[in-house]
Amino acid sequence: MTKVMVTSDCSPLANEALAHACSLAGALGAELMVVAIQPDPDPPLAGEFGYIPSMSPAECLAQEQSLRRRLECCVPGAQVRVVTSGGRSIPRAILDVAREEGAHLLVMSTHGRSGLGRALMGSVAEAVAHHSPIPVMLVRAGQPVTDWSAGHAAHAELLGI
Secondary structure: OOEEEEEOOOOHHHHHHHHHHHHHHHHHOOEEEEEEEEOOOOOOOOOOOOOOOOOOHHHHHHHHHHHHHHHHHHOOOOEEEEEEOOOOOHHHHHHHHHHHHOOOEEEEEEOOOOHHHHHHHOOHHHHHHHHOOOOEEEEEOOOOOOOOOOOHHHHHHHHOO
8 A cells, every 4th residue: 555644733834734645545545644854852052143041851742632632633644653853853853753654655745945045054965865765745825735635546557656
């Protein structure tokens, strides 16, 4: 069976990627997995631009459970994983989960920044797409959801899955 993995943090932009992944997985009869990567609960300095305060184990667990519930409500029937980055960068954690789960396609949202904005903020989506051994579908903000249900065999062949 084909497995489509979509990343989300429950933000409005990430929810747009959820809609695209649901449409595609439904048309292909693929398993859908939603993955959220949480930063480590006790991070060091988060770079030159700020500090993320540490969280107690109870706060971390409560945040994880809340995120899991929200994702399960957004995508009923999908498998949901909330993973702590465990000292890895967010892109590396996403790629590790995709490998562990045997995903065939990754779906992610992107702000579509370029130039200075991308240089300053970086791009998780760009890093994942650059290093991923499987196809990555990037969804930009405001992109209409494609109805993949018509001609799904042709779409699957086009996507190589």
